[in-house]
Amino acid sequence: MRIGRHSYAIDYGHLALITFIAALVFWYLLDARSVSLSVNNLLLVQPVAIFALAMYLFIVPQCFHKVEAREAAKPSSENDPFAVSLSTDRADVMRMAALGVSLGLMVFLLDVIGFDIAIFLFAAAAMAICGERRPLHLLFFSLAVTLVTIYGFRALISYPMHTTLL
Template identity: 80%
Template sequence: MRIGRQTYAIDYGHLALITVIAAAVIWYLFDARSVSLSVNNLLLVQPIAIFALAMYLFILPQCFHKVDAREVAKSPAQKDPLHVTIPSERSDIMRMLALGISLGLMVFLLDVIGFDIAIFLFAAAAMAICGERRPFHLLVFSLGVTLVTIYGFRALISYPMHTTLL
């Protein structure tokens, strides 16, 4: 796209994705408001919808990039924004597989050993798989994720979660 003497590249895939998400958020907000305007109905929906729409407005300008004259001369294959590169290294594939297995184990172990221990173990395993090697950071971050998740779910959802320690 050209405006004046400046050329802009538009990331159409990113623009379409965030626009679809914003449209879904607007639809969901209007649907929730049409059911009831009570505080209990809109306690979570409306603030999160407003936050999501604000994020849309902050992300929207990032879909438009000024293009340097040298980049305009590149071949079309080099500047295709929709060209996807799939990780092909064996270590990346093994890491993705390990993360998937650890997520499956967490879901299986939620009722077996409790939500708190399963979430703690999953957070620690995910950090270790992604490369964190400092034991103190593994423990502190995993504990923080566990506490926020358990107490946040208890505050928001009336589902009786089976916990072992918390």
Template identity: 30%
Template sequence: MTGKLSAPHAALLGIILALTGYITWSALSASNTLNNLIVTVPVAILIAVLSGVILFAAFRSPTPPEPDETSAVWGDLLLLSGFALFCYALTHIGFDVATFVFVWAGVVMSGGKGLWQPPLFSALFTLVLVKGFGALFPYPMLTLVL
């Protein structure tokens, strides 16, 4: 792709937007009730807005230096493996503990430093997420602590 957005990133953004569009279309086709669309439509709007922000920022900012491809691939594989483990842990140890550990690991992988900041952020994020989703969904979620 021309500009400052690399072809793999543009392809990934296109795949995300296409899947979001398909899921939203499928949900709208199934039922237009509020219970069916309470999560799907706001998330689709958020993804569209964030995609626009990414595109705007990519073409507005200077081109960053190219990262080391080998470390980038291993970092991506590590994050993908962590997400797969997170998805598995959701049904075995609970949404709250799995989210806390996944977010903490993600913050540390992203360069979060300090002894207390990453777990505090993870705990607050997990609390908001569990309580928010608990209020949205009409059925109980498997949790261990909250």
């Protein structure tokens, strides 16, 4: 994006994240106000929400980088061993997203298909996403994870755990 003489790169992911947070905060503020306008209800929530929205306005410009400045900033972050070094490589991002999706599927299917099947399928999927291609390894390790966790947690917790086969 060009503004005047300068070229700007927009960090859309960051912009989307903070806009989501700001929308969430704004909705929460409206929800709290719709319940009651009493001081006992809004004493903390309202000022903190307004503060969070102010911070959002302060952070938005950080999503726009001058192209030259961005390039110059790269080497310093590479030298910092504790800089957040999440891979931005497309294949890596796809792997992380796939693992996130499979975690979500497992979580929502626990009560539907049973903890045992959901855990087995998730373990196999997660191994495959992380690069395992040998069918026997996929089968036996996923089975081991399922058996150990199901029987282990069943011995530990008092709640009923819905399972289909075990």
